[in-house]
Amino acid sequence: MASVTSLTASVHQRLADALSAALPEAGSADPLLRRSDRADFQANGILALAKKAKANPRELATQVVAQVESGDVIQDIEVSGPGFLNVTITDRAITGNLAARYEDGARLGVPVADHPGTTVIDYAQPNVAKEMHVGHLRSAVIGDAVVQLLEFTGETVVRRHHIGDWGTQFGMLIQYLIEHPHELDHKGGAVSGEEAMSNLNRLYKAARTVFDSDEEFKTRARRRVVDLQAGEPETLAMWQKFVDESKIYFYSVFDKLDMEISDADVVGESGYNDMLDETCRLLEESGVAVRSDGALCVFFDDVKGPDGNPVPLIVRKSDGGYGYAATDLSAIRDRVFNLKATSLIYVVDARQSLHFKMVFETARRAGWLNDDVKAHQLAFGTVLGKDGKPFKTREGETVRLVDLLDEAVERASAVVREKALDLSEAEITERGAQVGIGAVKYADLSTSANRDYKFDLDQMVSLNGDTSVYLQYAYARIQSILRKAGEVRPAAHPELELAGAERALGLHIDAFAEVVAEAATEYAPHKLAAYLYQLASLYTTFYDKCPVLKAETPQQVENRLFLCDVTARTLHQGMALLGIRTPERL
Numbered sequence: 229m230a231s232v233t234s235l236t237a238s239v240h241q242r243l244a245d246a247l248s249a250a251l252p253e254a255g256s257a258d259p260l261l262r263r264s265d266r267a268d269f270q271a272n273g274i275l276a277l278a279k280k281a282k283a284n285p286r287e288l289a290t291q292v293v294a295q296v297e298s299g300d301v302i303q304d305i306e307v308s309g310p311g312f313l314n315v316t317i318t319d320r321a322i323t324g325n326l327a328a329r330y331e332d333g334a335r336l337g338v339p340v341a342d343h344p345g346t347t348v349i350d351y352a353q354p355n356v357a358k359e360m361h362v363g364h365l366r367s368a369v370i371g372d373a374v375v376q377l378l379e380f381t382g383e384t385v386v387r388r389h390h391i392g393d394w395g396t397q398f399g400m401l402i403q404y405l406i407e408h409p410h411e412l413d414h415k416g417g418a419v420s421g422e423e424a425m426s427n428l429n430r431l432y433k434a435a436r437t438v439f440d441s442d443e444e445f446k447t448r449a450r451r452r453v454v455d456l457q458a459g460e461p462e463t464l465a466m467w468q469k470f471v472d473e474s475k476i477y478f479y480s481v482f483d484k485l486d487m488e489i490s491d492a493d494v495v496g497e498s499g500y501n502d503m504l505d506e507t508c509r510l511l512e513e514s515g516v517a518v519r520s521d522g523a524l525c526v527f528f529d530d531v532k533g534p535d536g537n538p539v540p541l542i543v544r545k546s547d548g549g550y551g552y553a554a555t556d557l558s559a560i561r562d563r564v565f566n567l568k569a570t571s572l573i574y575v576v577d578a579r580q581s582l583h584f585k586m587v588f589e590t591a592r593r594a595g596w597l598n599d600d601v602k603a604h605q606l607a608f609g610t611v612l613g614k615d616g617k618p619f620k621t622r623e624g625e626t627v628r629l630v631d632l633l634d635e636a637v638e639r640a641s642a643v644v645r646e647k648a649l650d651l652s653e654a655e656i657t658e659r660g661a662q663v664g665i666g667a668v669k670y671a672d673l674s675t676s677a678n679r680d681y682k683f684d685l686d687q688m689v690s691l692n693g694d695t696s697v698y699l700q701y702a703y704a705r706i707q708s709i710l711r712k713a714g715e716v717r718p719a720a721h722p723e724l725e726l727a728g729a730e731r732a733l734g735l736h737i738d739a740f741a742e743v744v745a746e747a748a749t750e751y752a753p754h755k756l757a758a759y760l761y762q763l764a765s766l767y768t769t770f771y772d773k774c775p776v777l778k779a780e781t782p783q784q785v786e787n788r789l790f791l792c793d794v795t796a797r798t799l800h801q802g803m804a805l806l807g808i809r810t811p812e813r814l
């Protein structure tokens with residue numbers, strides 16, 4: 229693994245050196261380098277520096293230019309406007325840089341972070357005995373992309389799937405199962421995810437009906453909650469049946485989503501039961517939490533209800549029961565002190581933001597979070613229907629995630645079939661799934677997480693525009709060119725002059741490492757998605773303007789094949805970081 233210094237970094241270094249030579253008192257000033265349409269790069273940092281040094285910006289810029297070492301990397305540098313610097317890179321440096329990335333294999337010369345830490349990320353957290361919906365889709369898809377991004381930059385990542393597997397609602401279900409003991413028994417053979425969920429639904433409905441009509445059952449169900457909390461063995465065994473049945477279902481959905489979730493990382497709410505008492509004791513002893521009407525509460529100056537009265541975070545209810553907050557506070561202790569996290573991320577719906585704000589603030593007051601260990605809610609927006617309202621079925625019910633995924637795969641298969649020239653039926657099925665699931669993931673990842681977005685399958689599987697299908701086709705098209713090249717192999721020829729479209733493509737590929745680093749540190753996969761879309765667009769322009777196999781000289785054919793291949797590898801790696809497949813043929 230050999231990390232490659234990007235052209236941006238090389239130019240930055242040269243300009244920074246020239247700056248401090250021209251204006252020693254500026255120290256290590258930032259030349260503020262950006263990619264630009266006017267030249268390859270533009271530096272705007274001189275203006276502010278000149279102002280500070282009371283110098284004429286254009287004069288200072290001219291002095292800087294005189295100090296810049298040009299030749300190997302910088303072809304040309306000139307002063308423009310009020311004191312900007314326009315920088316043009318040599319063709320040799322562009323090709324040479326890409327060649328170094330190409331040598332590095334799948335990592336493409338992307339360096340690892342200087343000081344990686346340990347991040348515990350809480351994502352993909354559905355609820356036991358309940359259907360998964362689009363909110364769970366977002367958490368899973370965004371969380372998975374952030375995991376890939378962080379791991380790629382060298383971070384140690386611990387995944388936590390904080391499933392909703394505890395609470396009073398289980399009293400009713402368990403009591404029903406105790407009275408109808410064989411309802412979740414399997415007659416041998418594996419149960420599919422769909423069957424598991426329909427078993428749970430059937431049971432839920434049946435239990436609900438009895439609960440609503442039979443007062444005595446209701447009393448027994450309430451007593452069962454107490455048994456559950458006390459850890460009574462028979463009750464726990466029944467509860468475990470629900471958890472196991474639900475996991476069959478969850479895994480089937482994650483599988484459909486082409487996502488790996490490992491059982492060891494599924495630590496649901498119940499996993500923190502043993503810590504709840506102590507969490508409360510610590511909070512009470514330190515004075516962070518106080519008793520109020522029998523409940524243990526934490527108050528905040530800036531959290532008030534509509535009536536102006538403070539709304540506390542309730543850590544323990546007046547009846548002694550623990551809720552969502554006590555569990556999350558205990559999970560923080562576990563993640564910080566046992567898992568040794570330096571960052572905590574929660575990929576959770578923005579509608580839970582107040583909860584996390586209060587939980588994080590409580591943990592800070594208790595000293596569990598501080599400047600060395602930070603927590604962040606990666607809050608995501610709502611998935612909307614085509615009408616711009618929260619996504620519902622025509623009957624006004626929550627849309628089942630599996631139904632959506634199945635429909636996406638079906639639509640994608642139709643697109644693949646229509647375009648497919650030489651694919652077998654089995655291949656169409658496989659590609660249909662990769663394209664359909666990719667489309668759903670990409671639509672979710674290509675807008676910034678905190679924004680709402682419309683779930684529009686027509687748009688998602690479209691071949692034109694900012695879709696994963698467009699990116700997948702660009703990748704497959706490159707593979708087909710490489711296959712057609714036969715014996716002729718891609719090879720870099722840094723001595724060749726590059727066409728405009730080749731330079732634009734090359735400079736963009738060079739920026740991959742920086743985009744990955746930015747997307748990882750900001751937990752912003754949409755920045756990588758935007759980068760990849762632009763990469764595919766620049767490739768399309770290159771492909772339209774520069775013949776590859778019919779280029780003028782054998783060297784040019786090889787060099788263009790090389791550009792194709794390095795584009796493909798970047799697309800492939802970038803899409804993989806988003807959790808999206810790039811089929812070799814489409």
Ligand code: ARG
Binds near residue numbers: 353354355392559574
């Ligand atoms: N199970 C919850 C839900 O479906 C999300 C859990 C989020 N994670 C957490 N640590 N509270 O909304």
